[in-house]
Amino acid sequence: AHLGILRRQASRESAARTYARSLPIVPVRARGVTIEGADGRRYLDCLSGAGTLALGHNHPVVLEAVRKVLDSGAPLHVLDLATPVKDAFTTELFATLPPALASRARVQFCGPAGTDAVEAALTLTRTATGRPGVLAFTGAYHGMTAGALAASGGARDGGVTRLPFPHDYRCPFGVGGEQGAELAARWTESLLDDAKSGIPDAACLLVEPVQGEGGVNPAPDAWLRRIRRITEERSVPLIADEVQTGVGRTGRFWGVDHSGIVPDVMVLSKAIGGSLPLAVVVYREDLDVWEPGAHAGTFRGNQLAMAAGAATLAYVRENGLADRAATLGARLLGRLREFAAGYPFIGDVRGLGLMIGVELVDPTADTAAGTPPPPAPGIAAAVQRACLDRGLIVELGGRHSAVVRLLPPLTLTDEQADAVLDRLTDALAGAAQ
Ligand code: PMP
Numbered sequence: 001a002h003l004g005i006l007r008r009q010a011s012r013e014s015a016a017r018t019y020a021r022s023l024p025i026v027p028v029r030a031r032g033v034t035i036e037g038a039d040g041r042r043y044l045d046c047l048s049g050a051g052t053l054a055l056g057h058n059h060p061v062v063l064e065a066v067r068k069v070l071d072s073g074a075p076l077h078v079l080d081l082a083t084p085v086k087d088a089f090t091t092e093l094f095a096t097l098p099p100a101l102a103s104r105a106r107v108q109f110c111g112p113a114g115t116d117a118v119e120a121a122l123t124l125t126r127t128a129t130g131r132p133g134v135l136a137f138t139g140a141y142h143g144m145t146a147g148a149l150a151a152s153g154g155a156r157d158g159g160v161t162r163l164p165f166p167h168d169y170r171c172p173f174g175v176g177g178e179q180g181a182e183l184a185a186r187w188t189e190s191l192l193d194d195a196k197s198g199i200p201d202a203a204c205l206l207v208e209p210v211q212g213e214g215g216v217n218p219a220p221d222a223w224l225r226r227i228r229r230i231t232e233e234r235s236v237p238l239i240a241d242e243v244q245t246g247v248g249r250t251g252r253f254w255g256v257d258h259s260g261i262v263p264d265v266m267v268l269s270k271a272i273g274g275s276l277p278l279a280v281v282v283y284r285e286d287l288d289v290w291e292p293g294a295h296a297g298t299f300r301g302n303q304l305a306m307a308a309g310a311a312t313l314a315y316v317r318e319n320g321l322a323d324r325a326a327t328l329g330a331r332l333l334g335r336l337r338e339f340a341a342g343y344p345f346i347g348d349v350r351g352l353g354l355m356i357g358v359e360l361v362d363p364t365a366d367t368a369a370g371t372p373p374p375p376a377p378g379i380a381a382a383v384q385r386a387c388l389d390r391g392l393i394v395e396l397g398g399r400h401s402a403v404v405r406l407l408p409p410l411t412l413t414d415e416q417a418d419a420v421l422d423r424l425t426d427a428l429a430g431a432a433q
Helices: 002-012 060-072 084-096 114-129 146-150 177-192 221-233 303-318 321-340 377-389 414-431
Strands: 027-031 034-037 042-045 105-110 133-137 160-163 202-207 238-241 265-268 279-284 346-352 355-360 395-397 403-406
Touching: 042 414, 060 303, 084 105, 084 303, 105 114, 114 146, 114 202, 114 238, 114 265, 114 279, 160 177, 177 221, 202 221, 221 238, 303 321, 321 346, 321 355, 321 414, 355 377, 355 414, 377 395, 377 403, 377 414, 403 414
Parallel strands: 133 160, 133 202, 202 238, 238 265
Antiparallel strands: 027 034, 034 042, 105 279, 265 279, 346 355, 355 403, 395 403
């Protein structure tokens, strides 16, 4: 049955399908970090619905919240009308926001995907500023609708200007560290002040506190604070895309909490829906000058997703799961770095909290002194496959798909973390053969 399902889906589904290509499993049951396939095999899931499952699969509080709505006779779909479920979700969401934003925030329910909320943020800031331009960073990922796609790294679009993100390992200025971040900030500042570049027309600047799809690149705190100051001085709204970094993932409740910056707009999705589709944009109330219907859509704030989301936000907050992610993440990073020291094809191990990336490189290639070896997507794919054979699901990311990514549920136990490490390091050691 398991192979039949895989074969049928491979022949019926689009050539654009992604995860299903490199992860030939048929999940039929799941609990916490564990997924069970139709073939009876069990896997530790460190993909977590691309970082969606803060509490893992089928957490009891999420199931209970969804059941409560189902059993209550409440309508499941009411467009964007006010409901008790929405009220509870909004209250919980505002309780978690950086206080300086929460005290004067508005929320727009978008949806159902993160990319919809990115579009809403672009429309909002373009309307509020009366300016058309969008600034985004190299290596960014914001989604797959036209505006969000244009703001993602690798895309080319007239309306979006790309600025250098301070990638530490592959620093665009070849220096890395604080110096690289300083040069990246200066570049941004000088472009914003260059009337001829058209950047003074910027409606917003869009940034991920840790780039996820871009290969797990944490933004240095000092650089983010510089970017905040630079945009504030020029009245360019700063949009933090926390679709992947939110809800404790990075070791603080929101990614921006590390640097303490207060963005003008936050784009939220994935974990805020507690494993069901939900996306919102939260912003400073004085930006709320768009007209009714300026960002409409049929599915805005699904009742089940809001109930699951409110339960998830409350659970993460009440149980200190952000702190847990910080502790566990630091341990995993430390152990992986120790291991990597013995393997030249592991170019870099980086991350923040439970967003961890291992970049694989080709150490035999000729490279200029001081430059990292080229990325090795072939080795990364082999490692991903070897992990799957050992019962571990990991994802690949980065511009060349050469970064093995870990995004486990924040509920991972110490024993499960050890098992993840054992399987991953065993798969990596195997790739060295
Ligand atoms: N922004 C970021 C930072 C993301 O990681 C993603 C999804 N990986 C998106 C936006 C788009 O979200 P969605 O896939 O739900 O449209």
